[in-house]
Amino acid sequence: MKKKILFLGESYRADAITWMNGLEEFGDFEIITWELKTPSDNSKNRIKRVWEFLFAISKIKSLIKLEKPNMVIAERTTSYGFLAAMSGIKPIAIAQQGRTDLWPEKSISLPLKKIIQNYAFTKADLIHAWGPVMTESMIENKVDMSKVLVLPKGIDLNKFENKNTATPEKIHAIVTRSLLTEYRHVTILKSFAVLNEKGIDFSLTIVGDGSQLNALKDLAKELQIANKVKFTGRIANTELPKLLQESNFYISMPITEGVSASLFEAMACGCYPIVSDIPGNRSWINHRQNGQLVTIDNDKQLAEELIWSFNNPEYRREAARKNRIFIEEHVNYNTHMKIISDKYHQLINAID
Template sequence: MKKRKILFLGESYRADALTWTNGLKEFGDFEIISWELKTPSDTFPNRILRIFEFTFALIKIKEIIKLQQPDMVIAERTTSYGVLAALSGKKPMAIAQQGRTDLWPESSILLPFKKIIQKHAFKNATLIHAWGPVMTISMAAANVDMNKVMVLPKGIDLTKFVNKNTANPEKISAIVTRSLLPEYRHDIILKSFGLLNKKGVDFSLTIVGDGKQLSNLKDLAKKLNIEKKVFFRGRIQNTELPKLLQQSNFYISMPITEGVSASLFEAMASNCYPIVTDIAGNQSWITHRKNGQLITVDDSNMLANEILWAFKNTTYRKECVLNNRKFIEDHVDYKINMEIIANKYHELINSAKTTS
């Protein structure tokens, strides 16, 4: 039997994208063809070049479809690759919203235009992925046909992220695994640990990842006199992450916006106690002082106090991490969820072939 092909439109190197495409290979026996824009959008000149590249992208995508004859197209981000997938005319077509909403930043002067192209992508999609419940709110507000929406996280590999935590229970060993970008508020995390340091609380803080805030954050750690307790690990291989999580007993994440965080799931699977911002994307998974803690955005004082409260309440914290592991096993197992998604794609392809 001929192996089925899927054309993936998106940044194929990203961890989320790799989970998606590797899962389709493993559990759906799909061949994956990838295409992505080459110009990064990290600076203003690059953003201009990226827009220019975007205008010619559809021609290239249609050439790939004609040459490779994929059975299906999938795309991440409804306002970019999702639009290109919709314009390609290839069916079936699945798109995935990446955050609480892909209409970001919400202050953008291009917001009205983004709403128009996103509506086109939603209308033409055969299947729309909401990796978590919070994503459905903006979809419903945009009058999406919710019958097309699949609410299911891709999941994480529980054979890699195991519940064998080796962190010293007598010390706060915290880890942060988000990109060093302003919206993840690493400065708030550092300030909270600066407050703990002033109180004489012993800790180690491991910061994994890279980004444009790195230099500023290192300077801030020095200013707060905690540079000897903060370890910037930079960008690491994903294979190294499970071990670092297992050496930590606290997971801290303070974003100002969130869709579905795979890093939160990875931490919960690894018996790290989660402390995250009190925003909709985190509220789907964390209930304050029930299975973690929710912190007001940009409140370093509250974060410091809640870390200390959790550290002192050892019995409560031990029970939480055990329950969190069970929750991940029941709801966020990559092997189960990706098999469901892969089977759905086969159904869509079969249906398209029957009606064509």
Template structure:
């Protein structure tokens, strides 16, 4: 039987993309080839170059299709790579909405254009991935055919992200989100500065890289907490489980969220989640039940809830066991990626007949 080949459009280095492709290889026996934009957005000039590259990318993608001869095409982010998949001429197409709407940033002058290309991508797609229920709200609102939507997270490797209880006598927190403005690391540092002023001992590990790295290091110095903050920089994903297992509190303060694999990873490792009070997090976390929900940029509330969660050991322990059980039942990579892979084979079978 001929091995099926999938062309992936998207940033292949991202952890989410790696999980997606790895799962298709393991559980669908797919061969994967990739295509992605090459210009990084590091300056205004590069942003212009990337737009030009995007405009001419259909030619490059069709050349890749001609050379690689894939059986189907998949793409992340409906307003960029998803649209490119939709105009590639190849079917079946599976596209994934990465955020709550993918229409981001909300004040962008390109928003009307993004709405048009997203609608076209939804129309042309044979399968639409919603990694969580919060993503379906915007889809329904614009009339997407929900029969094409598969609502299931990719899942995480529960053997790799295994449980470990941290019984430290101080707060040992971790943040694993990209160091970009929308993840509000500055608000987190300000909250820990409040803890420091109150004489509460802690350590905070900030994992990853991004445009705010130097600013955040300077802010930690300004707040006089730099000796309690560890900036790891970018690390291999294989090193992440150990860091999560060593922490007793996981913090994530995005201003927008679709489905956070990093939250699931923390839940699997028994790191207690304190996250921003937005729809993407409300799907999984109930306040002072299995974690905490914090108003965006409310540094005082974050500081107070950090103290509450640490002092209420029994409540925290109940939550972390509950969370581990939840991910085992709903976010198991082995189970979920088998379902997704089978769906792709089903699409290919239908396309043949």
């Protein structure tokens, strides 16, 4: 008989879908989901979301009474992780999504978030760190590291195949991050405007949706590169591999990062990565060895690094080859999700 898992988190997100699908495939679990309904896209909705969060426990407990799950898992240690800890279900697995999950760093609610996070850490039976950069803040917070599993969910190598068709004579760049200010799409557009001024041919595909969509479209027009920039909007995750395989550059300029599945997907498909120089990216990218690192908000440096790598195609090809091998050996979805699923069964059996 299948074991039931209650997943607390935004079930539409690609990371969440990967997590849940892997548990169903490799653990033979049945997944039940619950999430907050109010988006946090403006100040009014953020206030509504806080109220929804305050009354969430009673709704979750009603769902638990109805479905009787064997385990609860949650993404983010400061929100859904706290709700999981309050749910009354054992065992509990929570996943830190960012480098700390304490974001924004200057938020007035930060002291409260720290209290909530510490409570979730204490109550959890298993804590996921999708990469080593996440463990640094856990150690600082004196988390019981024996409960921490450092392992990315991995990439489905059967979907994200190494079948890159991009022509090397032109920059075919892709960005696959949400259109939010923290991902610095403005920096990316400005850097490509520099390339345009220098007469370097390119196409830039920006995948995803978010609050900055219209502003970014307007900026592309202002920079006179709108004819070379394609905004796809939100797409199905099944459509993403083809777009990556048609691109030879992957660009990502976030100001903070935990572990980026988007980066892994691009590396798997043969895209050459140019990313922001932050701890979460330095865990995987060594400058001018298997990609390039660029200072946050430095559009001129990004343009320079793009030009350098475009003028060194042999280096890029070798980097792409090494990156694919790395993904196959260290970020394999089939292997990692089997490990995670087995761990969940062990936790459930220990409670039973």
